[in-house]
Amino acid sequence: MDLWLSGVSQIFSFYPLAAIIMGVTVGIIFGSIPGMSATMAIALCLPMTFGLDPVISLALLVALFVGGISGGLITAILINIPGTPSSIATTFDGYPMTQSGQAGKALGVGILFSFLGSILGCLVLFFLAPSLARFALRFGTYEYFSISVFALTLVAGLSGKSLAKGVASAAIGLLVAMVGVAPIDGYKRFTFEFSQFDAGVALLPVLLGLFAVSEVLKESENAFKKHRAKFPSFAMPKFFGISMREFMGQIVNLFRSSAIGIGIGLLPGIGSGTSNLLAYLAAKNSSKTPEKFGTGVVDGLVASESSNNAGIGAAMIPLITLGIPGDSVTAMLLGGFLIHGIQPGPMLFQSNGSLVYAIFVALLVANLVMLFLEYFGIRLFVRVLAIPKHYLLSIVMVMAVIGSFAINNRMFDVYTLIAFGAFGYAMIKFDYPFPPLILGFILGPMIEQNMRSALMSTRGSFLPFFERPVSALFLVLAGLYVLITIWRTMRPNRQV
């Protein structure tokens, strides 16, 4: 209880609250513009946090996360273009509602159930994270190595269409992380006698290059096309446009969809891009009138929006309790922790418990701010969305350059940004997913450190990795996942 009170007192002061309002606003804008995302918003705002207090910084970053996920519903409902993959299913019934003159109701319902789904996800985080962290205190080098390998395998397999490309992307991330001074013995690797590489490749230019510069290059492809969408006129109804009877009728749908979002959010690699589609399908399959789905029914909208937002709290669980991010957004948040010298993991609850609870409170406040900003400020966001994309994307590029330069005040990081931007664009064109590379890059030092420490203590034997139950479980799960994926890939060919 003391920790909760400490969290409340830290967040309920001017700067953290201002950071949350700013974060949610920027997040909604980035989440609602196709081609921009919560990941990009967090990457661009990370440099701003260098000189800030960790509580203000992390409040800003979680607010960006909340805004970025929920913002996707605006364009999904109004112009049938999901701002983020997490709002794909929102278009199925949201846009038909707009076409039938119910845009205000669709937005109201979407916003309300985004909020409710998010709160359910947060509750799971609040109750599960402390117990999981207490359990994780027993973990040693073997367990951390195995869990990291499991997370990386899952992300590699689920991020793209091809397992081989996903794993190759993860391997590239691991290799990039190996540049510079090696852990344990301090040997300089792959520096090519270039002193700028001694400290390794900085995290932020890699993230900004992959998520901002490459995206701008990708959007450049559409430069010849007209891309200004016309937004329909609408009026926001009272009480989110939903009657008490309609609301009560959606309770089961809300809990089922949120449970799907939470379950998927907990697992590495899948994310809200899939959970909204699964929740939509589950709602359709359990409906008495499945034929009405896709014609503008509230049920589909509730399923999509409550599931994608419920994943926010769940995705924070492995990050905070184990220090292992499950997707690109949480990888960015990990970057935010590391910039301030904070290592997430089970020890964080012991060493900096008040900060953890400040993050929890910030999440709750960010959700409330999201509810109010989206409901009352929706017209303002629609106006921002009408700003031509060539202005926004060009300014994103400048922000990426400033952000990369600001880490160490050196141009080398700007050149790293450009190199990874070009490399990221090539990855997009050749269908290689980003998340495994990012996760490989971030988890690389952890994997190597733990593996080498463990192997040194066992004199080179891998057997103890399979003698400890948690370590063995995760390694077996990773192996099984790879085998099942290969089997499923090969199966259609046999049928042919």
Place this chain on the structure above:
Amino acid sequence: MWTGKKDVVSGIFLLVLSCAIYLSARQIPTRLRIGVDSGFLPEIVSAALGVLAVIIIWQGMRSSSAAETPQDGEVQSAVPVVQSLILIVAYGFAITIVGFIPATIVFLIAQFFILAPRDERRPASFVVVAVIAAVTSFAIFTYGFGVILPSTNLWQGL
């Protein structure tokens, strides 16, 4: 580019890269008797990347045998991408020569021209937005966040 061809090209690139990294990792001297030294993981990962590259090439060769057609407009859409890439590289170097504000103004105007559809190219608006964006971002980061952005003597004080 065709999907199969893409896989073959990217697979060959990864194969060459993995071989180069593997050979480089082999040069790392062994300091520990049990062999778990700084070269251990790079060797394993680069070797795994090589194997994956071969699989990707094989998958690409299999799928390129199927009837595939190149996508329309690929050449046309590549022009602004190349222009943007050249521009960002030039911007990266120009910052150190002329300073942040002038380089950013020129970069933004040029980038607006590349990204905007022809009928939305308004030079006067571009200049105004570029100047405001460059000066505002310089002011926010320099005075608000304490980031010292590059500026030459000529432009100091802007």
